[in-house]
Amino acid sequence: MRENTKLIVGMLSPTLIFLIFLLVAVGWAFYASFTDIMLIGPAAKSPQVIGLRNYERLFRDPFFYNSLVKSAIYTGSVVASQCALGLFLAVLMHHKGVKIKSAVAAAVTMSWIIPDIVKVYTWGAFVHYEGTLNSILRVVGVPPVRWLSEKPLGVSIIGNVWGGTAFSMILFLSALETVPPQFYEAAEVDGASSWQKFIAITLPLTAPVILIDLFLITIWTFGYFTFVYGLTGGGPGHATEIAPVFIYNESFRLYKIGYGAAISFIMTAMVAMACIGYLILLRRMERV
């Protein structure tokens, strides 16, 4: 009994320490969201409690709505593309006849493991006006495009998909390993095509993993800051100012840390709602 108590205390302590730090930070940010605290100027030294004014301002701020729209497009496109591409690559990797799968796996995984800031500069160089993408296009007779000013959100989305697909691929690959091969053999005996096997066997049996993948990438992409900020800073204008970039710009470039905290709480509530939706769906799926 005594040994058990020691074990429980030992295992709980890191969790408790983590929770305390988290709660202090979250509690401070929550308090800050009701103040006019700034990073510079008199309000940095003596912030005043201003009640709900930050939240009222937020709902009147067109840049906030702009960031929501951009985040919805960005997150939706990244999540859908990354999941679809990850599944496609996993099926490809799982297939025994594909010879170049090691090379594909290495290339995809490499883009995932490189540090974010290296990813930003690599992708920035690739889509640069004088970069590799335009060089390839020139070879096939397409005039060069200024991607960062003409299609900034598009190149940010594709760049993020490029950098993140490996996660989905690895997740799906492990899910595919759990599908009994007899199912496919039986389907082949019945004359099922590859597509029919995918729809009737692969998809239903990997559905819970797909949902987990969607759940995780939604949370990560919605809060993912480095890539877009590094690539465009939210510009041109506000064309790529997704929610995390908007929060950063308000908090650290306009120095309004209180206002930034208010936006963060609203954003957190939105992500939480999306997560609850996923979890409900997952639970329903488990019951089926």
Added chain:
Amino acid sequence: MSKKILVFSMAMLLVGALTVTGFAQKVISVQYGEPWKPIFESAIEEFEKTTGAKVDRMLIPYGVVFVEKMTLDLAAGAAGDVIMVDGSMIADTVEAGYIRELDGYVKDWADWDQYYPAFQAMGSYKGHAYGIVLETAANAILWYWKPNFEKAGIPMPWKPKDWDEVLETAERIKERVPGVEYPLYIPMGSKWGEGATCCGIYSQILGADTSAGDRNRLWNYTTEKWIGSSPAIERALNFYREIFFVRKLSPTDAMYAPDVWGEWRRLMREGKIGIGQGGSWEWAEFWPEAERPPEEERGELLAWAGLPGSGHPGTPPIQTISGGWTVAMNARVKDPDLAWEFLRILNSKERMAKWLGAAGKLSMRKDSAEVPEYAENEFLVEIGKLLPYSDYRDALAGYATVSRYVQQAMEKVAVDGLTAAEATEWYNNKLIEEFGKDKVETIK
């Protein structure tokens, strides 16, 4: 007895050792950016040699947004004992309680009188000294790439007399030199940050109208209000609209590159810019140190012209703005005397003048003229002639926020295509929202 003597001797030795060690281990932290590395490194070397103390170097490399990094470090209590503060942010930094007053030190420092009063003021707030200006410059001059001008058949030296001439010259480059991607490059937008204001639009605002009644500023020193709307602001925004949106003289992609400063310098040294508005320090900074050609060679490729006023009646023939970086002492410094000793060594006459001369930066000290390395630098002599046309930013609490809204107003015309009047109205509303109606005025 002998045992007592032994114990006593050992105790004394221990105390002595601790004292020596304690002195030798005195440490101050110094935080500085990569462009200032040479002067800081040489000062650190001398400081360590003369005081025996150690310096913890906190270098902020190229590519990091210096002002944001420094502000966050100050807010988090993680900044160095000696730090750098942009002259325009002295007021906000003092109000936040981040930096320490230096009055007690500068009053006994003979060198302080060598600083021109305008530069003493740049590092001061409400009559008290907080920062020592390390460098200044003409923040906005028009650099041009001579081979492109030759190809376009534009006579040199080029001395535009108004904004129309600048635009027409850029149009000519666009027409005749297809390899030039940015016929007229001018810092714009929020990714450029304060650079878009201090190296970009503020010079245009100053040159857009007469200075009577502060018509050409962002702050009215008589009424003590921010200027939300004025013909000067509208004209300056319209100039940007012409460049980016109407005449397409500069694609916006370079304004949002991962490293905007690095990209602007690369484009210029590769001849992809026709005319580029930037600071006088670029004479050296356009090239990385390892690739920098000697001055004569640079002179064959690169030249500069003063930025003209708008051409409206009463506007100046040339307009520029001078900023400056100051070195200051963190309010949390544990050993202010030691930190001051570092500041004193860093800002010594010889070191300062030699570094400014080598870096192509202007001095704010009268006695720099006595140092040959500075006084004989032809580029600095020429740039120095712009100082009578130079003005300063409104270094007041709130300026950083105003500057940010100016940058967003630039994006409204350059990217979104709003008219200058619409963008000015947007800017005015943001200022009212920020400071209240009684703190913002309109100049007709």
